[in-house]
Amino acid sequence: MVAKSTELTKRGFAQQLKGGVIMDVINAEQAKIAEEAGAVAVMALERVPADIRAQGGVARMSDPGLIQEIIEAVTIPVMAKARIGHFVEAQILEALKVDYIDESEVLTPADERHHINKREFRVPFVCGCRDIGEALRRIGEGASMIRTKGEAGTGNVVEAVRHARSVFGSIRQMTTMSPDELFAYAKDIQAPYDLVAEVAREGRLPVVNFAAGGIATPADAALMMQLGVDGVFVGSGIFKSGDPARRAKAIVEATTHYEDPRILAEVSKGLGEPMVGIEIDAIPRAELMAVRGW
Amino acid sequence: MSAKRIGVLALQGDFKEHAKMLREIGAEPVEVRRAEHLTDLDGLIIPGGESTAIGKLLVSYQLLEPMKQLISSGRPVWGTCAGLILLAKDIGGLQQPLLCALDVTVRRNAFGRQLDSFETDIPMPEVADEPLHAVFIRAPLVESVGDGVQVLGTLEDGTIVAVRQGNLLGTSFHPELTGDSRFHLYFLQMVESGSAAFSAAHG
Numbered sequence: 001m002v003a004k005s006t007e008l009t010k011r012g013f014a015q016q017l018k019g020g021v022i023m024d025v026i027n028a029e030q031a032k033i034a035e036e037a038g039a040v041a042v043m044a045l046e047r048v049p050a051d052i053r054a055q056g057g058v059a060r061m062s063d064p065g066l067i068q069e070i071i072e073a074v075t076i077p078v079m080a081k082a083r084i085g086h087f088v089e090a091q092i093l094e095a096l097k098v099d100y101i102d103e104s105e106v107l108t109p110a111d112e113r114h115h116i117n118k119r120e121f122r123v124p125f126v127c128g129c130r131d132i133g134e135a136l137r138r139i140g141e142g143a144s145m146i147r148t149k150g151e152a153g154t155g156n157v158v159e160a161v162r163h164a165r166s167v168f169g170s171i172r173q174m175t176t177m178s179p180d181e182l183f184a185y186a187k188d189i190q191a192p193y194d195l196v197a198e199v200a201r202e203g204r205l206p207v208v209n210f211a212a213g214g215i216a217t218p219a220d221a222a223l224m225m226q227l228g229v230d231g232v233f234v235g236s237g238i239f240k241s242g243d244p245a246r247r248a249k250a251i252v253e254a255t256t257h258y259e260d261p262r263i264l265a266e267v268s269k270g271l272g273e274p275m276v277g278i279e280i281d282a283i284p285r286a287e288l289m290a291v292r293g294w
Numbered sequence: 295m296s297a298k299r300i301g302v303l304a305l306q307g308d309f310k311e312h313a314k315m316l317r318e319i320g321a322e323p324v325e326v327r328r329a330e331h332l333t334d335l336d337g338l339i340i341p342g343g344e345s346t347a348i349g350k351l352l353v354s355y356q357l358l359e360p361m362k363q364l365i366s367s368g369r370p371v372w373g374t375c376a377g378l379i380l381l382a383k384d385i386g387g388l389q390q391p392l393l394c395a396l397d398v399t400v401r402r403n404a405f406g407r408q409l410d411s412f413e414t415d416i417p418m419p420e421v422a423d424e425p426l427h428a429v430f431i432r433a434p435l436v437e438s439v440g441d442g443v444q445v446l447g448t449l450e451d452g453t454i455v456a457v458r459q460g461n462l463l464g465t466s467f468h469p470e471l472t473g474d475s476r477f478h479l480y481f482l483q484m485v486e487s488g489s490a491a492f493s494a495a496h497g
Contacts, residue, residue: 004411004412008429008471009413012411012429012431016308016343016344016376016432018310019306020343038350040344040347076346099407099408099432123408252347252351256304256305
């Protein structure tokens with residue numbers, strides 16, 4: 001008997017991406033540069049988060065034609081973003097046979113109360129989180145991979161660090177809780193009890209956990225890896241920099257050799273201009289992306 | 295007898311799952327990221343991951359030649375999924391760095407995209423008495439095998455998904471993800487009999 005789109009194939013696929021870098025690309029040419037640099041997958045989208053931030057307006061799923069072109073241009077997996085709660089965008093992305101859907105706060109949410117019921121889909125989903133409760137709610141809805149949100153399009157890693165520290169710190173606390181405390185904790189963080197108990201038992205999330213949002217340098221990528229994530233998403237950080245091909249390759253190498261400062265020093269040399277960063281406090285609250293979703 | 299030191303190529307992919315399996319069956323896993331990590335190994339596993347990404351890192355960090363030497367020294371080397379692609383002599387003309395060791399032609403992403411990933415049971419009498427549960431993720435398949443390559447497992451339609459050629463083992467599926475250690479035990483036996491043969495020849 002052959003079984004497709006099982007929990008094991010969905011979560012197992014994310015396992016194959018570990019230790020790797022997933023790069024935002026807006027056309028086939030960028031997708032090829034990313035593949036050549038050693039990306040494990042590309043995220044196909046119309047505008048990188050830095051431009052969404054600068055241009056404003058409603059950000060939606062990309063043109064299916066563009067996604068198709070990117071799928072045809074590379075042999076590595078292709079992911080694409082749907083708006084939070086926009087299950088029809090997700091249906092369209094599944095019909096395009098993208099390899100993963102990112103239900104993403106970088107796009108303008110389509111539903112202020114409900115995330116997509118991801119269990120209904122054959123294609124796997126990755127979702128963002130700021131803390132353990134949000135991560136487990138998304139997994140409960142069927143996400144097969146999690147990424148900490150960070151603050152996309154800023155080139156500032158501080159929010160990614162905050163979210164990763166929050167998730168890993170909570171997991172460490174959970175491993176020391178008694179069973180009665182775990183029931184109360186599940187209520188406090190508004191997460192399914194069974195998932196809370198599983199995380200407490202295993203000492204880690206049941207799915208792969210990448211970092212995202214604000215990673216702009218090889219050192220940023222290695223920092224997130226040392227904090228304990230399984231890999232990194234880099235959005236605006238590559239194609240908004242002075243020398244994308246070189247920076248992309250350096251971030252790939254830093255993600256592999258994240259514990260080797262000599263290699264990190266070597267790959268960080270002469271990369272040209274990084275993307276221009278934004279101080280988080282300088283962003284009006286209504287324009288923060290990480291607070292979208294719940 | 296001391297635990298066998300088995301390297302797991304740790305450039306990218308699910309190497310931690312292989313290391314965990316090896317620990318469970320009493321071997322000592324060694325993460326390999328640079329050439330010097332390849333010394334004093336009894337065997338090597340190349341995990342699943344993205345073969346293009348792993349291939350580029352193999353070149354950048356000068357690992358291809360030392361890994362070829364490890365293979366020609368007769369030490370057992372096993373590639374799963376991306377690892378099978380990297381071991382192959384021929385991947386149908388795609389331009390990627392390869393170890394060119396296993397005499398097979400492999401087709402990448404042969405079953406389609408992620409939506410076509412699947413799991414199934416496969417009888418592999420050479421490896422275990424009962425069928426093994428196998429998970430295929432954007433998996434490659436073996437299109438043809440050269441002389442001296444033994445087919446260990448096929449799908450019902452005859453598609454080749456597990457092969458052995460002397461000290462080389464290749465599977466297009468992921469035994470590291472199913473919690474079943476029989477395939478790792480089979481590889482450990484290859485490592486143990488390999489070192490026995492090595493001591494007999496050089497002892």
